[in-house]
Amino acid sequence: MRQSCVNDAPPVIPAPLVSALRAARFVAALTGAGVSAESGVPTFRDAQTGLWAQFDPLELATPAAFARNPKRVWDWYAMRRERVGRVTPNPAHVALAVLERHAPEFLLITQNVDGLHQRAGSRRVVELHGNITRVCCSRDGTPAEHWEDTDAAAPPRCATCGAFLRPDVVWFEEMLPQDALAAAEDAASRCDILLVVGTSAGVYPAAALPTLARRHGAQVVEINTETTPLSAQADYALRGKAGIVLPTLVAAVWSASAPPA
Ligand code: BV8
Numbered sequence: 001m002r003q004s005c006v007n008d009a010p011p012v013i014p015a016p017l018v019s020a021l022r023a024a025r026f027v028a029a030l031t032g033a034g035v036s037a038e039s040g041v042p043t044f045r046d047a048q049t050g051l052w053a054q055f056d057p058l059e060l061a062t063p064a065a066f067a068r069n070p071k072r073v074w075d076w077y078a079m080r081r082e083r084v085g086r087v088t089p090n091p092a093h094v095a096l097a098v099l100e101r102h103a104p105e106f107l108l109i110t111q112n113v114d115g116l117h118q119r120a121g122s123r124r125v126v127e128l129h130g131n132i133t134r135v136c137c138s139r140d141g142t143p144a145e146h147w148e149d150t151d152a153a154a155p156p157r158c159a160t161c162g163a164f165l166r167p168d169v170v171w172f173e174e175m176l177p178q179d180a181l182a183a184a185e186d187a188a189s190r191c192d193i194l195l196v197v198g199t200s201a202g203v204y205p206a207a208a209l210p211t212l213a214r215r216h217g218a219q220v221v222e223i224n225t226e227t228t229p230l231s232a233q234a235d236y237a238l239r240g241k242a243g244i245v246l247p248t249l250v251a252a253v254w255s256a257s258a259p260p261a
Pocket residue numbers: 031032033034035037038043044045046061111112113129169170171172173174175176197198199200201202203204205206223224225226228240241242243
């Protein structure tokens with residue numbers, strides 16, 4: 001069932017979906033870059049701007065790119081880290097934090113690396129692809145709390161072993177953190193409803209989670225401004241901006257009831 005909001009008007013949330021969310025024991029959410037778009041964080045597929053316009057993210061976010069030109073990759077992440085530090089969560093992030101307080105069981109599975117869900121108050125968060133605000137040793141993953149980015153030709157180095165530091169994110173062709181993926185797959189297998197918000201559903205294994213949820217009997221609700229490869233298999237496709245649709249959905253389902261203490 002498709003619902004659209006035209007010109008940012010809040011969508012009508014289908015009554016069966018309202019009832020299903022009220023009755024749901026376990027609600028899970030899978031988010032992508034679209035949930036941070038209204039905070040001013042460019043989506044992964046947005047055209048890169050300025051110095052980075054000539055690069056495809058798929059060619060920067062890889063171990064080979066880092067091995068080939070560590071300073072270029074380090075600087076791309078430093079620019080994105082600085083940008084993320086300047087933005088704030090939007091109503092979509094806040095709505096998911098409110099939803100967490102209402103649902104008997106809830107898990108937020110994010111592909112995003114910007115940390116905005118936690119800044120909006122979400123506590124049950126699984127970061128499938130790491131977090132751009134964290135930095136670690138490129139040799140053994142040891143977290144680095146402080147670093148001096150003073151060398152114009154190379155990334156900062158690990159204070160312990162001298163290897164280059166790197167962003168604590170999962171690059172393409174790197175394995176996801178096993179504990180994060182296991183928690184996400186468990187939630188997809190057990191949830192009653194999976195909200196899939198602001199993702200082009202094209203990066204695996206995250207993109208396989210909605211299929212896993214449906215296979216285990218969950219209803220899948222897609223919230224996106226556009227149609228994606230997931231849209232056809234979603235039980236509900238709410239077309240519109242996450243910052244408008246999610247608050248509307250949460251209000252329609254739980255407005256009458258205060259969140260449990
Ligand atoms: C792995 C961190 C094993 C870094 C990221 C061939 C077929 C299938 C799979 C593969 C294949 N070849 C290789 C693979 C595996 C590969 C993959 O899936 N590739 C894709 C490109 C085909 N996956 C991997 O490599 C993963 N690891 O599989 O390990 C392995 C080992 C060796 C070799 C092969 C496999 C690791 C994947 C993790 C990569 N790291 N991020 C960084 O951020 O720099 S992924 C990165 O891109 C994001 O984290 C995110 O996950 C993804 C972008 O997706 P979205 O979040 O969906 O963003 P996007 O811009 O695409 O879409 C935004 C959506 O929002 C749009 O739909 C838009 O309409 C919507 N929208 C916009 N505004 C709004 C909105 N919606 C609502 N409201 C709005 N306001």
